[in-house]
Amino acid sequence: MEAEAEAEAAVAAPAGLFITLEGGDGSGKTTQSQLLTDWLEQRGRTVLRTREPGGTEVGVAIREIVLHHRGEIAPRAEALLYAADRAQHVATAVRPALARGEVVIQDRYLDSSVAYQGAGRVLDATEVRDLSLWAAEGLLPALTVLLDLDETAARGRLDAANKRFDRLEAEKSDFHRRVRAAFLALAAAEPERFLIVDAARPVAEIAALIRDRVTTLL
Template identity: 80%
Template sequence: MTGLPTELNGAASGVFITLEGGDGSGKSTQAALLAGWLGEQGRTVMRTREPGGTEVGVEIREIVLHHRGHIAPRAEALLYAADRAHHIETAVRPALARGEVVIQDRYIDSSVAYQGAGRVLGGAEVRQLSLWATEGLLPDLTVLLDLDESVARGRLEAAQKRFDRLEAEKGDFHARVREAFLALAAAEPERFLVVDAALPVEELAAVIRARVATLLG
């Protein structure tokens, strides 16, 4: 299934932009820069994330990222889908219906990459689960910040960040995640913008802005 304009996905005139990539690739930084630029253009922007974009999502985020014990991979996938179903219904679709630009850190592609490939559950089944949870809503544009997993790990370590459950996984897990993201982008080139996350922050932001400007017309 390819990306469709939001009005064909059951929303109205808004624009849905997601940022994807491995941990440490700079998604939050680029989301903030893009939101600021769009605000300067007079656009109303909702910036959000998964998991954790709603009050319910904050509680789910605490479980999936910080639970100290084992979580079965299928249970993990279902928790992400539950967060996504609530988030899309209560936050994203209303914003799109108001004509806003939604900038979201992680969405369905993250589940396909992390649970489908990283946890080896199978990308097709995980994707179908999320499509059911969201009633088929796909982004108008997905920006994939691609970065070698060892470089990304170095960034996280340099930041002296406490690793969550997924960040703490071994290198082969993150290598599978990266490969899955790139495969998704290759399968849907009209929806994805793949950028080299090793580029300077402002250079990356300029590339993303150019594509978003084209999208917005």
């Protein structure tokens, strides 16, 4: 009887849903993740809105190193730091939330490592992806929204925001051009997982496109 009750509870509980937002700096991920969170909560879903790096207490410390350390960080060391953040984040935040039936909306995940450390830092993309998958115990999102924006336009947005650039934002145009190309290649390789959205479109239009795709997964 106890086993039957547990099985019935598992059927009744809503399935967790893992959604990530990717794209270059300045593409609007933060805005869209908040809009999507608000929409889902209005529909009665419990949402964990999080980010990498920095979605846990350990991650906050790692984020400070990878984004704000003033000295040199070797590319492989940088990739390993991101992987360490991911391992902690998935184990202590993402998987528990999914097990509770929540929707996890996350700003950046392993595709960012492949794009930034793989293409941007010119490391082997397959090795970076394999490292991330090992750290995350193979967890992939049900949906990855790629907010695609020309790197010049993205830099213009960052300049207009008048914010202090972190280590990656401060990289030169060639770096960000490689990152954008890598994101598009990743999306082309996994069209069933990715939704590519032109991030130059109005915010409301982008949000509507994302909602339409998410609705099919709920």
